[in-house]
Each structure stands twice: as structure tokens, then as C-alpha cells.
Amino acid sequence: MPPFARRLDSDPFAALLAPPRNESQPERDLRIKLEKDAKKVSDKIDEQIRADKEAMKKRSQNEVKLLLLGQSESGKSTLLKQFQLLYSPKSLDLERASWRTVVYLNIIKSIRQILDVLDREREDQESRLKTALRSNSATSSDDDSPPIASSSKANISASGSSSSGVNTASHQRRHHHRPLLSPATTQELLTLRMRLLPLLSMEDPLADKLGSHGVGVKKDGSRHEVLVRRGWQLASRAVGLRKKMSRSGVGKDAMNLEGNGKQSADDRFGWEDQVSASTARLMEASRQDVKALWEHPTIRNLLKRRKLRLEDSSSFFLDDLDRIASLQYVPSDNDILRARVRTMGVSESVFDIQVGPMSVIHWRLFDVGGARGQRQTWVPFFEDANAIIFLAPISAFDQYLEEDARTNRVDDSLQLFTSICANPLLKSAHLVLFLNKVDVLQKKLAMGVKVRRYITSYGDRPNAVAPVTQYFRAHFGRVFYRCEEKEPRGRQLYAHLTSVVDTLATQTIISSVRTAIFQDHLRESALI
Numbered sequence: 216m217p218p219f220a221r222r223l224d225s226d227p228f229a230a231l232l233a234p235p236r237n238e239s240q241p242e243r244d245l246r247i248k249l250e251k252d253a254k255k256v257s258d259k260i261d262e263q264i265r266a267d268k269e270a271m272k273k274r275s276q277n278e279v280k281l282l283l284l285g286q287s288e289s290g291k292s293t294l295l296k297q298f299q300l301l302y303s304p305k306s307l308d309l310e311r312a313s314w315r316t317v318v319y320l321n322i323i324k325s326i327r328q329i330l331d332v333l334d335r336e337r338e339d340q341e342s343r344l345k346t347a348l349r350s351n352s353a354t355s356s357d358d359d360s361p362p363i364a365s366s367s368k369a370n371i372s373a374s375g376s377s378s379s380g381v382n383t384a385s386h387q388r389r390h391h392h393r394p395l396l397s398p399a400t401t402q403e404l405l406t407l408r409m410r411l412l413p414l415l416s417m418e419d420p421l422a423d424k425l426g427s428h429g430v431g432v433k434k435d436g437s438r439h440e441v442l443v444r445r446g447w448q449l450a451s452r453a454v455g456l457r458k459k460m461s462r463s464g465v466g467k468d469a470m471n472l473e474g475n476g477k478q479s480a481d482d483r484f485g486w487e488d489q490v491s492a493s494t495a496r497l498m499e500a501s502r503q504d505v506k507a508l509w510e511h512p513t514i515r516n517l518l519k520r521r522k523l524r525l526e527d528s529s530s531f532f533l534d535d536l537d538r539i540a541s542l543q544y545v546p547s548d549n550d551i552l553r554a555r556v557r558t559m560g561v562s563e564s565v566f567d568i569q570v571g572p573m574s575v576i577h578w579r580l581f582d583v584g585g586a587r588g589q590r591q592t593w594v595p596f597f598e599d600a601n602a603i604i605f606l607a608p609i610s611a612f613d614q615y616l617e618e619d620a621r622t623n624r625v626d627d628s629l630q631l632f633t634s635i636c637a638n639p640l641l642k643s644a645h646l647v648l649f650l651n652k653v654d655v656l657q658k659k660l661a662m663g664v665k666v667r668r669y670i671t672s673y674g675d676r677p678n679a680v681a682p683v684t685q686y687f688r689a690h691f692g693r694v695f696y697r698c699e700e701k702e703p704r705g706r707q708l709y710a711h712l713t714s715v716v717d718t719l720a721t722q723t724i725i726s727s728v729r730t731a732i733f734q735d736h737l738r739e740s741a742l743i
């Protein structure tokens with residue numbers, strides 16, 4: 216058998232592609248032409264594939280994806296605002312009016328929480344009085360009760376050893392028996408409460424206002440809890456401006472305080488809707504009452520005694536009411552950093568960073584909702600992430616999750632960090648850890664809050680900032696190295712002690728983190 220025939224026998228493709236044995240000349244010419252045309256098409260496809268690959272490589276070289284991860288209230292959105300301040304400060308200017316609504320909401324929520332505590336104290340005091348009349352009960356000390364969560368839930372943590380390696384303490388709420396409210400003080404505080412009702416009544420309309428701009432509003436007990444999605448700041452502003460234009464279009468201004476022919480208050484101060492304008496006026500009118508409540512010695516005592524954890528921003532705004540409760544108020548950068556609104560889902564922001572005379576990197580940041588119910592939305596963003604900043608608020612050693620009042624927040628952070636370190640989709644991501652809210656930690660320790668009461672494994676170490684931060688840093692480090700030992704990926708952990716509301720310090724850290732992440736990225740993309 217000739218070698219050609221053998222080849223045809225053994226190679227089915229050669230047999231298929233071979234010209235017919237008794238092909239005529241015209242058939243041959245046609246076949247060759249068709250083959251040439253087919254090759255041209257095939258070459259074009261190859262060329263397109265090559266071009267696509269090249270473009271993809273170029274795009275991935277010019278794009279760095281960074282995820283901001285961590286539990287709720289860890290500071291992810293605040294860190295994003297710092298990126299915005301650093302790389303796109305003008306964009307924050309456009310959002311200022313929207314942040315004013317959030318500041319108002321934050322203040323009103325704090326007042327409501329304070330008044331809720333007052334109500335509970337009154338009820339407890341009444342029932343204690345009744346009991347005392349019967350049994351002549353004794354008083355008890357103030358300092359050993361655990362805090363009550365800002366959600367007003369009982370705060371009882373799981374005891375014993377947890378999978379994260381820290382041991383958290385178990386607490387039972389104690390009752391206080393010493394009466395705090397005299398009849399005169401009760402009367403005084405009830406009068407204040409009554410005078411504050413109009414301002415309090417703005418909470419739901421304000422929440423609805425934010426909620427109507429493509430964001431979520433969750434009913435939290437009897438109250439609205441606002442959750443925001445990507446772009447809410449500008450959506451809120453655009454809707455407000457449209458309303459304002461349509462108002463002036465029909466020739467009447469619902470908010471015109473000055474009478475005909477004069478500029479309305481919302482025009483002068485940039486209010487874009489009636490709800491914000493009304494709240495601003497109520498805020499100014501109620502300023503002295505809010506201050507009287509917030510600074511009232513009995514209220515101070517009560518908050519301390521009941522260990523009410525107002526959100527970190529609350530005292531910041533309440534301490535500065537003279538500035539904020541004014542018709543001229545426009546939120547400063549610092550106010551925006553402190554304003555608190557929950558993130559829902561994943562929101563993406565892009566910053567273009569010039570890295571050379573001709574070269575720009577598109578830095579894509581993904582800010583996620585950190586509550587347990589939100590965490591499943593993170594996973595689709597893991598696959599092509601270049602880097603992660605994981606935020607762990609180490610000041611939260613004495614706090615429990617809002618979504619699970621038995622889980623200590625530091626414990627939750629450690630568990631979450633464990634799952635991030637071990638996730639195979641993130642195996643080549645550059646890993647940065649922010650041990651955040653060091654300023655709050657400092658204040659708590661200075662107030663005498665003892666770490667070992669909440670983290671029993673802390674033992675007899677000194678209750679000071681350096682040993683406490685060192686202890687938590689070691690725990691997070693151990694989680695990381697344990698993951699690397701199990702499955703070595705050659706990664707490093709870059710850890711920073713941060714307070715992301717501190718602009719100067721945070722921006723310095725962002726710059727050094729950026730250098731490290733971009734260097735890693737350039738090294739990797741050179742290998743593609």
C-alpha cells in the first residue's frame with residue numbers, strides 16, 4: 216500500500232479534506248476558489264481573535280479591581296469617601312445636598328434612641344417602685360452591666376471558645392435599682408420630648424425621600440431604616456432639581472418663606488425638596504431643645520448607666536448642633552465622612568489614576584453591604600479582583616451584631632476574615648487589612664471599658680491601646696498565616712492601624728496601599 220493511502224486510512228480528517236479522485240478541471244478550479252475564500256474568512260476570524268486578546272490584555276493591564284470588604288459599620292463606605300476626596304474631590308461637591316439629608320436623619324435617629332431609653336427607664340423605675348413598696352429592695356452597682364445595642368436589643372453574647380480563636384464573654388443584663396428620674400426631672404424631660412415631636416416626625420418622610428431614589432427602605436421595628444444603592448447621591452439630587460424646576464415652571468413656590476418676588480429659602484440654601492427644607496427649619500427651631508436633651512446631666516447619666524451605643528457619628532453631630540442646626544448649613548467634608556447610611560448590594564466607583572506621562576489606570580472600587588444578609592452579593596465580584604481591603608473595626612470588642620445579638624463583632628470580623636483568606640477565588644488577590652476605628656478604641660479604653668470583660672482570652676494583659684491593637688493584629692495575622700500554611704499561595708498580609716475618618720492619615724495610607732497594589736498588578740500583568 217502506498218504511504219499516501221496509509222495516511223488516508225489512519226487520518227479521518229485527511230480523508231475528508233482530500234480532493235475527489237476523479238475531479239474535473241472546472242471542479243478543481245471551483246474547489247480551489249472556495250478554499251481560498253474560506254481561508255480568507257478564517258484568517259479574518261483569527262485576526263479578530265488576536266485583536267480581542269490584545270485589547271483584553273491591554274484593558275486588564277489598565278484596570279485594577281479593588282474590593283472593600285468587612286462587616287456592617289466597619290467603615291467601607293467611609294473609606295470610599297476618602298478615595299473620592301483624594302482622587303475626585305469635585306464629585307463630592309455635587310453630593311453635598313444629599314448628604315445633608317443623611318446628617319438630619321442621623322441626628323433625628325439619635326434623638327429617638329435617647330428618648331426610647333428615657334421611656335424604658337421611666338417604665339423600669341415605675342415597676343421598681345411598685346416592687347420596692349412591696350419588698351424594700353436594695354440598690355446595685357452601675358458598672359457591671361453589658362451595653363445595650365443601638366438597635367435596643369438585649370445584648371447577650373455566646374460564651375466560650377469560638378472558631379475565630381478569641382473567647383468572648385457571656386453576659387446577663389443586670390437591673391439598676393437606684394432611681395434616676397425625680398418627678399421634676401421627668402416633667403422637664405417630658406416637656407422637651409413633646410417639643411421635639413415635630414422634628415422627630417420628619418424621620419419617616421426623610422427616609423422615604425432617600426428611599427424614593429432607587430434605594431431601599433427597610434422597616435426596622437416601627438421605624439424606617441434606609442439602605443442605599445450605588446449612585447443614590449446623584450439620583451437624589453437630580454430628582455430634587457427636577458421637582459424644583461417644575462415648581463418654578465408653574466409659577467408658585469411651595470416653600471417660599473419670604474413672600475412674593477423674593478428668593479425662597481430652598482433656592483438660597485440649595486434645598487431641593489420640601490421635606491429637607493422643612494426639616495432644616497425644624498432643626499433650627501429645635502436647636503436649643505435638642506441641645507438641652509443631649510447635654511442634660513440626667514440623660515448623660517442614663518446613657519452611661521444603660522450603656523447605649525449610639526452610632527459612632529451621633530455624638531459628632533450632636534456636639535456640633537450650633538453649626539448644623541442652621542438654615543445655612545451645608546455639610547463639610549468631615550460631616551460627609553461621619554454621615555452614616557447603610558449600603559445595599561455592591562456599588563462600583565471608578566477613579567482614573569495617572570501612573571506615567573502616557574499611562575492611566577482605571578481603579579475600580581467595589582463597596583459592599585456588610586450585614587450578614589448582604590454577604591452573598593459579594594461572591595460574583597471575587598473572581599477577577601486584584602486586591603482586597605478588609606476592614607475590621609477593633610473598637611467593637613464590646614459590641615454585638617445588629618443582625619445577631621449573640622455574636623461579638625470582633626469575633627464576626629475574625630470569622631469573616633478567615634473565609635476571605637481561604638476563598639479559592641481570591642487566592643491571588645493582594646490582601647490589605649485595616650484594623651479600623653482606632654480612635655474609638657482609644658476613647659473606649661480611656662473611659663475604662665475593659666477588653667477582658669468581653670474577650671475573655673485577653674486575660675490579664677494591660678487595658679491600653681498598644682497591647683490591645685497588638686493582640687487583635689496577632690489574631691488576624693494568625694488567621695492569615697493558618698490559611699497560607701494549609702494552602703500556600705505565596706501571599707503577604709499588609710496590615711494598617713487606621714481611623715478612616717482621619718483624612719490626612721488615611722490618605723497617606725491609601726497612597727502607600729495604591730503603590731503596593733499597582734506594583735503587584737504590573738508585575739502580574741507583565742506575566743500574562
Ligand SMILES: Nc1nc2c(ncn2[C@@H]2O[C@H](COP(=O)(O)OP(=O)(O)OP(=O)(O)O)[C@@H](O)[C@H]2O)c(=O)[nH]1
Binds near residue numbers: 293528554559584586
Ligand atoms: N470615629 C470613627 N468613626 C468611623 C470610622 N470608620 C467609620 N466610622 C463611622 O462609622 C459609621 C459606619 O461607617 P460606614 O463606612 O458607613 O460602614 P460600612 O462598612 O460601609 O457599613 P455597611 O454599609 O452597613 O456595610 C459612619 O458613621 C462612619 O463615619 C473610624 O475609623 N472612626
Ligand SMILES: [Mg+2]
Binds near residue numbers: 292556558585
Ligand atoms: Mg457602606
